[in-house]
Amino acid sequence: MPPTRRDRRVIIHFDYDCFYASVFERENPSLKSMPLAVQQKQIIVTCNYEARRRGLHKLQLISEARKIVPDVVIVLGEELGRFRDASKLLYKYLEAFTWSGKVEKLGFDEVWMDVTDLVAYNQALLNQNDLSNSFFQLKQNDPMAGFSYDATKIAGHTFPATRHDEDLESPLNTSLEPGDQLLVRLKLGSHLARHIRLSLEEHQGYTSTVGISTNKILSKLVGNLNKPKGQTTVLPPYVSPNEESPPATNTNNVLLFLDGHDIGKIPGIGFKMSQRIRNHVLSRPTKFEVGLIYGGTQDSIASGDVRLFPGMGPDLLEKILGGPGSERGIGGRAWNLINGIDDTEVQQAKKVPSQISIEDSYIRLDTMPQVLKEFRILASSLVKRMHTDLLEDDDDPSSESQKRWVAHPKTLRLSTRPRPPPHTDGTRTRSFNRISRSSPLPNFVFNLKEAIDATVEKLVQVALVPMFRRLHPQQGGWNLSLMNLAVTNMVETASEDGTGCGRDIGRMFKRQEEALKEWKVEDRDMPPDVIFAPKEDHEMLFDDGREVEPSAGDDISKAAWGNATDIPTGSEDLLYPTQNTASDIWDDGDDNNDENNDMCTICQAIMPAFAMAAHHCYHDLDE
DNA sequence: CTGACTAAG
DNA sequence: GGTTCTTAGTCAG
Structure with a gap:
């Protein structure tokens, strides 16, 4: 029994044509007329349509491509920053068309939009007596913003290409069978899709391939039928008329379409x-x-x-x-x-990624000095990515700082892909499995005053090397084909603009955030809820406090930093109270937090017990 | 929460 | 299951 369909939405799927190549063509339009391929390591990850016309394709070896098209223009595409930037720009452009904000990105080059609300609004606006001269209103409050269209026709291609059972040119808008209501909405959706697609080309310079249907999988799959720069709509009927009808595939376009796919x-x-x-x-x-x-x-x-x-x-x-x-x-x-049923929602944009990772693959990586070298390269990229993706301009006039962290990752993860050692009989069981270890992310990476190189070096020494030892306890014998560094476990920083999403979660943490705001470090560089304190065994201890023994701070020694020059020169790495006394921070609610506050034996400052360890560290380092 | 795994482009 | 690099999500323990 096929499950029941709920075709209440209109979903548009965008796929930018050969995205990487298009980014380069935008930067240098003279490339448009040439066969262009984008290289990563030894393969072509994508190429433009001129190159495809001459026989090249995705994921082809460079050597092979050169043989087939000797004059192919090959550009290096290992630096992903430009693609990320272009992707973000286009995403923002598409997002501006929606009313619901339901715009979901998949990878760099695909976007779904839920336009059910725009379509419903414009369906109500239709004049049944003059459908061919309709106007699609893009804004609810501006009757002039929009475009003219012929509501008797569908825009672009359809699946099936020709309809056998009904005349597309003679729709009525009201009091029809559900299938015909669906047809009207898909028609409006197709015109909206065309408008957005052509706008994207005209104003941003990117062509795209588009699919229109009632859910995410159908819209995504149907777009593939006419590429590049085409659009395709799955026509009704989406359901078989009834049980005694002939085989379903004759009358049900969803199954007719899907059944042929691998x-x-x-x-x-x-x-x-x-x-x-x-x-x-x-x-x-x-x-x-x-x-x-x-x-x-x-x-x-x-x-x-x-x-x-x-x-x-x-x-x-x-x-x-x-x-x-x-x-x-x-x-x-x-x-x-x-069965072509997918009730998953088009997700609203998250303002912060849930993970940032950097990786590189290697032919041979089997000595510690090599690993350290790669650690520095990877960690440096990671810290820079954190800066570009997690920092935003701070418009707070009362502060002189310009940037603030919109989120603090709590966890650092190191993954490797070990090359399995050749076995006794010589058969190498090549596995592509990864192994990983994670640890709390040290706070000092949020310090914007320190040079990146210094931050990176500390990160390597205090976090990556220990993790690597946990991952590979053997002295040698390993050979890694890949290393990946990731920060995960994002904690969004409370935003002042009341429109912030995730209010439910925000509410949960609001009280805590409010309280901890006062414990922020200069320029709000630090996460409010994470502290760190070095431990005697050269490993760092990080926690949210309640599990840290008050005596932990006593164990700190300069030796923990390896050498004296690496010691943080000031208090930048540590949390300390800036304004309020701790008591009015924690005594605001029904919770009884009194027992969490302690007084420093050196300076008499009052603070939550969990902060004491780090606070002692501050005194220790001053000596 | 951590670590492995699956899926996606 | 393969190429590269990256993100998101689920599950067991």
Whole structure:
């Protein structure tokens, strides 16, 4: 039994055409007429359509490409900053069209927009007597902002390309069957999509390929039918008329469209899942060429083969896909997907990423000096990324500082991909598995006054080297093919503009944030809820306080920093009270926090117990 | 919370 | 499952 459809939304999916190449063409328009390829390491990650016309394609070896198109222009695309910037700009441009703010990015070059509200508004505006001269209003409060369009026609391509059962040119707007209401909304959606797509090209210089439907997977998949710079709408009917009708695929455009796709092409069904499904449907394991032979499997299974397989349904899929480690409810979700049902919302933009990571791959990385060198390179990029992505201009006139952290990652993670040592019989079981260790992120990385190189060096010594030892306790023998550095576990800093999203979570922490604001370090460089205190065993201890023994601060010695010149010269790395006494910070509510406050034995300052360790560190370093 | 894994571009 | 580099999410313990 196929699940019930809820086609109440209009979703547009944007995919910028050969995005990396387009970024370079924008910077240098003369490239547009030439075959252009973007290189990372030894492969072409993307190329423009002139290059494709001459036989190049994505993920091709550079050497191969040079043979096929000797005069190909190859640009290096390993620095992702320019792509990130362009992606952000285009995202902001698209976001401005929406009323709901439901705009979701996938990677650098894809965006979904939920335009249900704009479409509904403009549907109500239609004049049934003059549909061909309609005006699409882009703003609710400005009847002049918008564009003219012919509401009797759909804009761009459709799936199916021609409709067999109904005349597209003669729609009525009201009191129709649900399917016809859907047609009207998709029509408006297609005109809006075209307008935005052409605006994007005219004003930003990027062409895109667009899909229009009622959910995320259908809009994404259908766009692929006409690329580049095309758009495609999935036409109704989205449901089969009724049970006694002929085979569903004749009358249900969603299934007609989806059934032809390889099962692994359905978004959400990746390699592992499609392999397990294939194994079951073919009732034998899919055979891979065991060696290095390229070509994969010749056993490809269409989505329709799966959907129509005897006994297929959520329960069977649960048996196939379920088990330890699998997502709960995966069977039902997969069943929905192959039926073209995806009720997941288009997510509103998060202002802060939930993770920032930097990685590099290596042919051979097996000595500590090499590792240290790469640590410095990676950590330096990471700290710079944190600056560009997590700092914003501080418009607070009462402060002279210009930047403040919008979020503080709490965790630092080091991942490596060890190359498995050649086994006894010489067979190398190459694995691409990663292993990782994480630790609290030291506060000093938030210090904007220190030079980046100094911050990086400290980070390497106090955090990365210890983590590396936990990851690879052996003295040698390892050889890494990849290292990745990440900061995760973002804690958003309370924002003053009341429009900040995540009010529910904000409310939870509001009281704590308010209280801790007073404990901020100069220029608000520091996270309000994290402190650190060096420990005697050359490892750093970081915590949110309540688990730190009050005596921890006594263990501090300059030796913990390796050498004296690395010691922070001032109090910049430490938290200390700036204005209020601690008592009025913690005594504001029904919670009884009195026992959390302590007085410093040296300077008599009152502060939460958890801050005492760091505070003592401050005194110790002054000696 | 940590660490492994899956999926996506 | 492969190429590169990155992000997001889920699950077990």
